[in-house]
Amino acid sequence: MPRYKITIEYDGTGFAGWQRQENSGSIQASIEEAIFKFSGENAAVFASGRTDAGVHALGQVAHFDLAKEAMDKEIRDGINFHIKPAAISILRGEKTAPDFHARFDAKKRYYRYRIINRISPPVLDRFRAWHIKENLNVEAMHDAAQILVGNHDFTSFRASECQAKSPVKTVDEIKVTKTAEEVIIDISALSFLHHMVRNITGTLRLVGGGRWTPEDVKKALMAKDRTTTGPTAPAHGLYFMRVEY
Amino acid sequence: MPRYKITIEYDGTGFAGWQRQENSGSIQASIEEAIFKFSGENAAVFASGRTDAGVHALGQVAHFDLAKEAMDKEIRDGINFHIKPAAISILRGEKTAPDFHARFDAKKRYYRYRIINRISPPVLDRFRAWHIKENLNVEAMHDAAQILVGNHDFTSFRASECQAKSPVKTVDEIKVTKTAEEVIIDISALSFLHHMVRNITGTLRLVGGGRWTPEDVKKALMAKDRTTTGPTAPAHGLYFMRVEY
Numbered sequence: 001m002p003r004y005k006i007t008i009e010y011d012g013t014g015f016a017g018w019q020r021q022e023n024s025g026s027i028q029a030s031i032e033e034a035i036f037k038f039s040g041e042n043a044a045v046f047a048s049g050r051t052d053a054g055v056h057a058l059g060q061v062a063h064f065d066l067a068k069e070a071m072d073k074e075i076r077d078g079i080n081f082h083i084k085p086a087a088i089s090i091l092r093g094e095k096t097a098p099d100f101h102a103r104f105d106a107k108k109r110y111y112r113y114r115i116i117n118r119i120s121p122p123v124l125d126r127f128r129a130w131h132i133k134e135n136l137n138v139e140a141m142h143d144a145a146q147i148l149v150g151n152h153d154f155t156s157f158r159a160s161e162c163q164a165k166s167p168v169k170t171v172d173e174i175k176v177t178k179t180a181e182e183v184i185i186d187i188s189a190l191s192f193l194h195h196m197v198r199n200i201t202g203t204l205r206l207v208g209g210g211r212w213t214p215e216d217v218k219k220a221l222m223a224k225d226r227t228t229t230g231p232t233a234p235a236h237g238l239y240f241m242r243v244e245y
Numbered sequence: 246m247p248r249y250k251i252t253i254e255y256d257g258t259g260f261a262g263w264q265r266q267e268n269s270g271s272i273q274a275s276i277e278e279a280i281f282k283f284s285g286e287n288a289a290v291f292a293s294g295r296t297d298a299g300v301h302a303l304g305q306v307a308h309f310d311l312a313k314e315a316m317d318k319e320i321r322d323g324i325n326f327h328i329k330p331a332a333i334s335i336l337r338g339e340k341t342a343p344d345f346h347a348r349f350d351a352k353k354r355y356y357r358y359r360i361i362n363r364i365s366p367p368v369l370d371r372f373r374a375w376h377i378k379e380n381l382n383v384e385a386m387h388d389a390a391q392i393l394v395g396n397h398d399f400t401s402f403r404a405s406e407c408q409a410k411s412p413v414k415t416v417d418e419i420k421v422t423k424t425a426e427e428v429i430i431d432i433s434a435l436s437f438l439h440h441m442v443r444n445i446t447g448t449l450r451l452v453g454g455g456r457w458t459p460e461d462v463k464k465a466l467m468a469k470d471r472t473t474t475g476p477t478a479p480a481h482g483l484y485f486m487r488v489e490y
Contacts, residue, residue, distance in 0.1 A: 011368045056369060073364075080365060087368040119318075120325060123256045123332040124301060128369070 001065045004075050005096040006031075008060040011087035012235065013127045018050040018060075027051075030086045031062070031079065038078035039068045048102045048243045049109055049191070054235030056128070059091070059110075059242035063102040070095075102243075108172060108188050110241040113201045113233065115183040129182070130201075130237035136208030138178040144207040144214040145174035145185070147221065148200060154193055155224040157203070159232075162194035167224075169193060176204065183208070186241075195232055203230035246310045249320050250341040251276075253305040256332035258372045258481065263295040263305075272296075275331045276307070276324065283323035284313045293347045293488045294354055294436070299480030301373070304336070304355075304487035308347040315340075347488075353417065353433055355486040358446045358478065360428040374427070375446075375482035381453030383423040389452040389459040390419035390430070393445060393466065399438055400469040402448070404477075407439035412469075414438060421449065428453070431486075440477055448475035 008031070016024035020032070028045055035043045043064040051057060070078070075093025083090075114129035116122040117136050122129060148157075148171055155167040175186045185201055203220065206212035212230075220228040253276070261269035265277070273290055280288045288309040296302060315323070320338025328335075359374035361367040362381050367374060393402075393416055400412040420431045430446055448465065451457035457475070465473040 009365070009368055011371070058369070076365065084366075087371065089365045089368045091363075091365045118336075120254070120321065120334045120336045121329075123254055123334045124303070124373070126256070126332065 001067055001098075002069055003063055003065050003096050003098050003100055004070070005061060005063050005094050005100060005102065006075065006079070006090050007092040008057060008062060009089045009091055010057050010060065011127075012051060012053065012055045012057070014087065015053060017053040017055070018047050025086075027088060030083060030088055034079045034083035034086075035064065035066070037082035039066055039070070041066050041068060046102050048106045049240065051238075051240050052195075052235050054127075055238045055240065056236075057240040060240050061102050061106075061243045061245075063096065063100055100245075105245050106190070106243045108190060108244040109192065110186070110188045110243070111192070111197045112239045112241050113185040113187075113197060114237050114239065115185075115201075115205075116181055117178075117183050118181045127236045130234050132183075132205060132208075134209050136178075136183055136205070137210060138176055138183055138208065140210075140214070141183070141185075141204045141208040142174075142176035144212070144217045145176055145200070145204055147214055147218050149174055152221060153224055154196055154221075156220050156226055156229045157196050157199040158193040158226060159195035159199070160226065164193050167193060169196070174200070198233040198235065198238060199226075199229055201233035201237070205233065206230045246312055246343075247314055248308055248310050248341050248343050248345055249315070250306060250308050250339050250345060250347065251320065251324070251335050252337040253302060253307060254334045254336055255302050255305065256372075257296060257299045257301045259332065260298060262298040262300070263292050270331075272333060275328060275333055279324045279328035279331075280309065280311070282327035284311055284315070286311050286313060291347050293351045294485065296483075296485050297440075297480050299372075300483045300485065301481075302485040305485050306347050306351075306488045306490075308341065308345055345490075350490050351435070351488045353435060353489040354437065355431070355433045355488070356437070356442045357484045357486050358430040358432075358442060359482050359484065360430075360446075360450075361426055362423075362428050363426040372481045375479050377428075377450060379454050381423075381428055381450070382455060383421055383428055383453065385455075385459070386428070386430075386449045386453040387419075387421035389457070389462045390421055390445070390449055392459055392463050394419055397466060398469055399441055399466075401465050401471055401474045402441050402444040403438040403471060404440035404444070405471065409438050412438060414441070419445070443478040443480065443483060444471075444474055446478035446482070450478065451475045
């Protein structure tokens, strides 16, 4: 049975998140329904990582099996045709190795968090970025972020409902940059704990606003206690950018 | 009576355009209502240029008079507070000269047209850019655009309902650039005819797709006949960027 890999863009705004749920629309369910309409087969779709309600993706990756033999572009165009008007788009479809696994074979995941940093509310980016009025010190945020790079126990940045066995993760890189009125946090790791990027963002924002020093971030990391770190940044500023295999 | 100048961002998606109309929401009416809530005064708001339904703005400029004396930031924050949840944001408010006129004093207007040029439909930019699947030749588009720079009779690029007295306009600059999957057309002039940017875009798209040569653009311009040029590009890819005074 051929296995297919798809690369997916979505606007998370109207969805309950990636994972199929009762009584609310998920990205997974929308894609599975479109695959059924396209192929007549009930495929289970596995993503490289689950995203929460409101979180966007520019390059989510997933796989599924079909009895049907389809060309790469048939997979892409077939799902895209049937998924309308849901705000989900298949960027690429490709037949892959029968043992490829979107989740377990991932070597690195890239997330981006977007902040619009100005007084006036953003309206074109209302559901696309976090609006912060106070002027952020981006250099301080970047410096503090470097404390989190490397192999650490990220209990302080983990959601209470997180199901990961271990709170130890290795962050490969965090870059905080600014262009015009936008502050961008780019972060990559093999994998993340639940809410980890949003909790890191909420904490870096405290540094950017001058209320926390990099030393405070270090102490919070060492404390291994979620209550010591900043609030969780809202979902709608977060983008799942891409996966490396 | 003090005169105030405001710089405005809006998401044109849900609006009937800038101009106040019966039975449908306009940006002008939304701002005038917010000014009333803020000041108790019925101010008439004049924009540097009217935008059509669906057209966005990152830096529209308008002026109005109030008996009330208000600080710059009161103007900005007062309107922003009362205009919610409309997708309109006042970026700057400032007291200006009593004879300043947002429309008649403008020296140069800047528009941008965004095209997402790839096979898969854009979902994050669904109402923010024109989706064109065929691969566009951006260099050819840029070269053809240069034919339109300068002082010309733009009858061929003018909407039938255009109310301008003369079809003669001077285009200062047109730049067509590409970044990743996005083609951007930047165009500036003292003023434009109705639908002129969208008609130029529709015509340059024919060049980008290889169906038209720059010579065809020249012929169409010379013909002074709207039926000789390409279709009008959709409103939702167009952005009113800024005004110079």
